[in-house]
Amino acid sequence: MTAHIEILNVSKRYGALTVLDGLSLSIKANEFMVFLGPSGCGKSTLLRMIAGLESVDEGTISINGQRIDTLPPGKRDIAMVFQSYALYPHMTVADNMAFGLRNINMPADVISARVAEAARMLEITHLLERKPGQLSGGQRQRVAIGRAIVKEPKAFLFDEPLSNLDAALRVRTRVELAQLRNRVRSTMVFVTHDQIEAMTLADRIVVMNNRKIEQIGTPMEIYSQPASRFVATFVGSPTMNFLRVSLSNQNGFARATLPDGTELQTSIPLESIDGSEHSIGIRAEAIKRANGAAATTTGKVDVVERLGDRTLLYTRLREGSIIVAEDIGNSRVAIGDEIALSLDGMRAHLFDSSGRAWHNQEASHG
Amino acid sequence: MAEAAIPGSGSAASASVRQAVPDVNAPIWRNALFVAPYLFFFLTLLVVPLFWGVWLSLHKADAFGIGRFVGLDNYFRLFRDKIFLQVIGNTFYFVLLTVPALAVIGLLLALALNRNARTAAALRAVYFASSVLSVTIVTLIWRTVFIGNFGLLATVYGWFGATAPAFLSDPKLAMIGIAIATVWWCIGLPMMLFLSALQQVPREIYEAASLDNASRWGTLWHITLPSIRRTFVLVIIIEIVLQFQLFGQAWLMTKGGPNNASKPIVLYIYEATFIKWDLGLGAAASEILFILIMIAALAQYFISRRKGEEG
Amino acid sequence: MSSVSSGMIGRSTGDRIVLALTIGMAIVMMAPIAWVVALSLKDNKELMTDMNSVFHAPYTIQNYINILATSSVFRWILNSVIVSGVLTILTLVLSSLAGYGFARLNFPFRNALFVLVLLGLAVPEQAVLIARHQLFSWLKFHNTYHGLILPGLAAPFGVFLMTQYFRAIPRELDEAALLDNASRFKIFWKVLLPLTLPAQATLGIFTFLSSWNDYFWPLISGTKKEMYTLTIGIASTQTNFAQSEGLGFLMSQAVFAGAPILILYLFFQKYIVTAVSGAAVR
Numbered sequence: 001m002t003a004h005i006e007i008l009n010v011s012k013r014y015g016a017l018t019v020l021d022g023l024s025l026s027i028k029a030n031e032f033m034v035f036l037g038p039s040g041c042g043k044s045t046l047l048r049m050i051a052g053l054e055s056v057d058e059g060t061i062s063i064n065g066q067r068i069d070t071l072p073p074g075k076r077d078i079a080m081v082f083q084s085y086a087l088y089p090h091m092t093v094a095d096n097m098a099f100g101l102r103n104i105n106m107p108a109d110v111i112s113a114r115v116a117e118a119a120r121m122l123e124i125t126h127l128l129e130r131k132p133g134q135l136s137g138g139q140r141q142r143v144a145i146g147r148a149i150v151k152e153p154k155a156f157l158f159d160e161p162l163s164n165l166d167a168a169l170r171v172r173t174r175v176e177l178a179q180l181r182n183r184v185r186s187t188m189v190f191v192t193h194d195q196i197e198a199m200t201l202a203d204r205i206v207v208m209n210n211r212k213i214e215q216i217g218t219p220m221e222i223y224s225q226p227a228s229r230f231v232a233t234f235v236g237s238p239t240m241n242f243l244r245v246s247l248s249n250q251n252g253f254a255r256a257t258l259p260d261g262t263e264l265q266t267s268i269p270l271e272s273i274d275g276s277e278h279s280i281g282i283r284a285e286a287i288k289r290a291n292g293a294a295a296t297t298t299g300k301v302d303v304v305e306r307l308g309d310r311t312l313l314y315t316r317l318r319e320g321s322i323i324v325a326e327d328i329g330n331s332r333v334a335i336g337d338e339i340a341l342s343l344d345g346m347r348a349h350l351f352d353s354s355g356r357a358w359h360n361q362e363a364s365h366g
Numbered sequence: 367m368a369e370a371a372i373p374g375s376g377s378a379a380s381a382s383v384r385q386a387v388p389d390v391n392a393p394i395w396r397n398a399l400f401v402a403p404y405l406f407f408f409l410t411l412l413v414v415p416l417f418w419g420v421w422l423s424l425h426k427a428d429a430f431g432i433g434r435f436v437g438l439d440n441y442f443r444l445f446r447d448k449i450f451l452q453v454i455g456n457t458f459y460f461v462l463l464t465v466p467a468l469a470v471i472g473l474l475l476a477l478a479l480n481r482n483a484r485t486a487a488a489l490r491a492v493y494f495a496s497s498v499l500s501v502t503i504v505t506l507i508w509r510t511v512f513i514g515n516f517g518l519l520a521t522v523y524g525w526f527g528a529t530a531p532a533f534l535s536d537p538k539l540a541m542i543g544i545a546i547a548t549v550w551w552c553i554g555l556p557m558m559l560f561l562s563a564l565q566q567v568p569r570e571i572y573e574a575a576s577l578d579n580a581s582r583w584g585t586l587w588h589i590t591l592p593s594i595r596r597t598f599v600l601v602i603i604i605e606i607v608l609q610f611q612l613f614g615q616a617w618l619m620t621k622g623g624p625n626n627a628s629k630p631i632v633l634y635i636y637e638a639t640f641i642k643w644d645l646g647l648g649a650a651a652s653e654i655l656f657i658l659i660m661i662a663a664l665a666q667y668f669i670s671r672r673k674g675e676e677g
Numbered sequence: 678m679s680s681v682s683s684g685m686i687g688r689s690t691g692d693r694i695v696l697a698l699t700i701g702m703a704i705v706m707m708a709p710i711a712w713v714v715a716l717s718l719k720d721n722k723e724l725m726t727d728m729n730s731v732f733h734a735p736y737t738i739q740n741y742i743n744i745l746a747t748s749s750v751f752r753w754i755l756n757s758v759i760v761s762g763v764l765t766i767l768t769l770v771l772s773s774l775a776g777y778g779f780a781r782l783n784f785p786f787r788n789a790l791f792v793l794v795l796l797g798l799a800v801p802e803q804a805v806l807i808a809r810h811q812l813f814s815w816l817k818f819h820n821t822y823h824g825l826i827l828p829g830l831a832a833p834f835g836v837f838l839m840t841q842y843f844r845a846i847p848r849e850l851d852e853a854a855l856l857d858n859a860s861r862f863k864i865f866w867k868v869l870l871p872l873t874l875p876a877q878a879t880l881g882i883f884t885f886l887s888s889w890n891d892y893f894w895p896l897i898s899g900t901k902k903e904m905y906t907l908t909i910g911i912a913s914t915q916t917n918f919a920q921s922e923g924l925g926f927l928m929s930q931a932v933f934a935g936a937p938i939l940i941l942y943l944f945f946q947k948y949i950v951t952a953v954s955g956a957a958v959r
Contacts, residue, residue, distance in 0.1 A: 053855065054390075055390070072390070100857030390855060391783050393785050397861070403775070407827070411812075415808035416805050418808035479699060498886060510712060516924070518709060518712045524729075607801075635803060639806075645811070655803050655804070656803070660799060
C-alpha cells in the first residue's frame with residue numbers, strides 16, 4: 001500500500017490571516033518527503049490538511065488520483081504520528097495499537113497478528129500490556145509508530161515526532177526511522193524544523209517559509225543549490241556567510257568585489273544575473289585558512305569554536321564584517337590572531353535583494 | 367489555475383463540492399446534540415423561571431393564580447414595609463458579623479496549618495469536617511449548645527455559678543448566636559481557599575527571603591500576606607454571596623425572632639411566598655436579593671479576571 | 678508562621694504555641710459534636726433531671742435501638758439516597774456530554790450558549806425558586822421524586838467544570854482517534870471520558886453533598902412527611918425539641934443522620950475538599 005499524494009493550489013486561512021497561500025506539491029509513491037521550515041511557516045498545517053484535521057479552504061489534495069480533501073480523516077487511509085505521541089493514556093499499548101483496527105471491525109485474529117508483528121518489528125513486545133504512563137519517552141515514541149504501522153496505511157504522516165526526545169535518543173531514533181523506512185514500503189511525510197533530521201531522512205525536502213514553498217529538492221540540491229537566500233540561511237551549520245558585493249564582468253562570468261576590496265571569481269554567467277544590491281553567500285567550508293599565494297584576504301580572529309573534527313574561526317575582516325571560516329580540528333589559532341583566508345568563489349552563491357539565488361555552474365552539475 | 371488541471375475524478379471538483387468538505391471543526395447542528403439534554407433543563411428550569419420571576423414580581427399573584435399587572439407596586443409595598451427594611455438591615459448585619467470573622471479566622475488557621483506534618487493534616491480535616499454537615503444538623507447541634515437551662519453553654523456556665531447569655535431568645539443576641547453557629551459551620555471553606563493560595567506561593571521566594579535574612583514576621587508581612595492578597599478579596603466576596611443567602615440557620619434556630627430581630631431576606635421571601643402566599647411580593651423581594659448578590663458576583667468575576675491576566 | 682520552611686529548621690517555641698492554640702481551638706470546635714453524641718447516649722429521663730449526668734455513666738444505646746424501631750429516619754434516608762443518587766448520576770451524564778460538546782465540538786451559537794451557561798452560574802437559587810415552584814405546581818410535580826430531582830439538573834456548575842476539564846485534555850488525542858476512524862461519540866465515550874474520572878469524582882461528590890444537604894427546595898416541594906428528605910425530616914423533629922420523644926432520642930437521630938456524611942468525608946476527604954473549594958471559586 002502506498003500513495004502518490006498530489007497537492008494542488010492549496011490555501012488555508014483563519015479569518016483574515018492566511019496561513020498557506022496557493023501551494024502545489026507532488027509526493028511520489030514510496031517517497032520520504034520532509035517539510036522543513038521555521039515554526040509558524042505552515043508546514044504542520046499542511047500536514048494536518050493531508051490528514052484531514054484542518055479543512056482545505058482552496059485547492060485539492062488527492063491520493064493516487066482520488067480526491068481526499070472531501071473525506072473525513074478516518075477514511076483517508078493514512079496514519080499519523082503526533083509530536084506528543086497522543087497515546088490513549090488509559091489503554092494498554094496493545095489496545096492503543098488495536099483501537100483503530102477495531103473501529104473498522106477488523107477480525108480479532110487479524111488485529112492480534114498485526115499488533116504482534118508490529119510489536120516484534122519495533123521490539124516492544126514486552127511492553128504490550130503496559131499503559132503509556134509506565135513507558136519512557138522513547139518507548140512511547142515506538143508505540144506511536146506501532147499504532148501507525150498496524151493500520152498498514154497508504155501514507156505515514158509524522159508531525160515533529162522526535163522533538164520531545166532528548167538529544168541522544170533523538171539521534172538513535174532517527175537512525176531507526178531510516179531503517180524502518182526500508183522495511184515499511186510506504187509514502188512518508190515528515191514535518192520538522194530540524195535541518196539535520198531533514199537532511200538525513202529525506203528523499204526530498206520541501207523548504208517552507210512564510211506560507212509558501214521556498215524550494216523542493218533532494219537534500220544535496222537544497223544544500224548546494226539553495227533556491228533562495230532563506231533556504232541558504234536555514235539549511236547548513238554554521239549559517240552561510242553573507243557579504244555585500246559589487247559585480248563586474250570577467251570573460252562573461254561574474255566577479256564579486258567584497259567590502260574589503262577582495263575580488264572573487266565565480267563561474268556564474270553575468271548576463272543571467274539581474275536584480276540589485278547583490279550579496280555573496282559562502283559557506284564556512286569554502287573559507288579555509290591559507291598562507292602565501294593562496295590567501296585572498298586577511299582578518300582577525302574574534303571567536304574560536306572547536307567542534308573536534310574541525311574548528312570554526314569567527315574572523316573580522318579589515319572593513320569590519322565577520323565571517324566564519326573553517327580550519328582543521330587541532331587548529332592552533334587563538335583569539336586575536338591575524339590570519340590569512342582563502343575564499344573559494346567557485347563554491348559561492350549570489351543573491352539579490354529579493355533573495356533570489358544564482359549558483360556556480362560546477363555546483364549545478366554536481 | 368484552470369479547473370481542468372485538477373487531477374483524478376476532476377469533473378465534479380468545483381465550488382459545489384467545496385460546500386460538502388467535512389471540516390472537522392466546522393459548526394454542525396448535529397454536534398449540538400451533546401449539549402442539548404443539559405440545555406433543555408437549563409432553559410426550562412433556570413432561564414425561563416428567572417424571567418418568569420421578574421414577570422411575577424410585576425403582578426398580583428397568590429396561591430390560586432396570577433392576577434392583574436400591577437407594575438412596580440410590589441416593590442413599593444416592599445419598601446413601605448418596615449419589616450422588609452429591617453430584614454435587609456438584619457442581613458447586612460449578619461454579613462458584617464460573619465464574613466470578616468470567616469476571612470480572618472480562616473486565614474489564621476491556614477497560616478498555622480500550612481505545613482506537611484501529620485498533625486497539621488489531621489487538624490485541617492477537623493476544621494473542615496463541620497462543612498459537610500447539613501444545616502439541619504448544625505442548627506440542632508447549636509440549639510443544644512445555646513438552649514435555655516440545659517444547653518452545653520448553660521451547663522458550662524453553671525459550673526461557675528454564672529448564667530449563660532440567652533443567645534436565641536434575646537433580640538440583641540439572636541443574630542450573634544446564629545453568626546457563631548454559621549462561622550463554626552463554614553470555616554472550612556475559607557481555610558482551604560487560603561491554604562491552596564499559600565501553597566501556590568513559589569518556594570524560591572521564601573528561600574530568597576531567608577538568604578536576605580528576613581525575620582519570620584518580616585517574611586509573613588512582606589511576602590506571604592501580599593502574595594495572597596487577591597485570595598483574601600476573593601474569599602470576602604464568595605462569603606458575602608454565600609452569607610447573603612442566610613436562611614436555614616435563622617429559620618431553624620429562632621424562626622427569625624424574637625420580634626423579627628434575626629429575620630434575613632430569604633426568610634422574608636419564604637414567609638411572604640410560601641406561608642402568606644403573596645407570590646408577587648415574594649418575587650419582588652427575590653429580585654432585590656438577586657440584584658444585591660449580582661453586585662457581589664460581578665465583583666468576583668472582575669477580580670478572578672484580573673487574576674488571569676496577571677497570572 | 679512562615680511555615681513553608683518548617684521542614685528545614687527545627688520546631689521553635691512560636692511553632693509550639695501556634696500548634697497548641699490550633700489543637701485547643703479544634704477541641705473547642707469539636708465540643709458541640711461531642712456534646713450531641715454524649716446526649717444521644719443518655720437515657721431521656723435521666724437527662725431531664727440532671728444535665729450533668731452527661732459526663733458520667735450509665736450510657737445507653739437505647740435511643741439508637743428506638744430509631745430502628747420507630748423513627749421515620751429510614752424512610753427519609755431512603756428518599757435522600759434516591760434523590761441525591763439519581764441527581765448525581767444524571768448531573769454527571771448531562772455535564773459530561775455538554776462539557777465535551779462545549780469543549781470539543783463546534784455548532785452554531787456555541788460560544789453564545791456557553792456564555793449564557795456561565796451567566797447562569799451567577800443566578801442565586803432564590804431568584805428562580807418561586808417560578809419553579811409554580812411551574813411544578815401546574816405540572817403536579819410536588820411531593821414526587823422527580824419533583825425533588827429535576828431542579829438540580831439545571832445547575833450550570835457541572836457543565837462549567839467538565840468543559841474546563843475536557844479543554845485541558847490534549848486535542849491530539851481526539852485527532853489521533855479521528856484518524857483511527859472513531860466517531861465523535863466513540864471519541865467521547867472510549868477515549869476522553871475515561872480520562873475525566875477525577876473530575877467525575879469531584880463533581881459527583883459535590884453534587885451528592887449539596888443535594889443531600891439541600892434545605893430550601895425540599896422544604897417547599899416535598900411537603901408530605903413520607904416525601905421528606907433526611908435534611909427536612911431531621912428539621913421537622915426539632916419543632917418538638919426536647920419534649921415528647923426526649924432530648925437523647927432527638928440527638929441520636931441527629932447523629933444517625935450526620936454520621937454517614939462524616940464517614941464519607943473521612944474516606945473521600947481530599948476529593949470533598951477539592952470539590953467544595955473548586956465550586957466556590959469557579
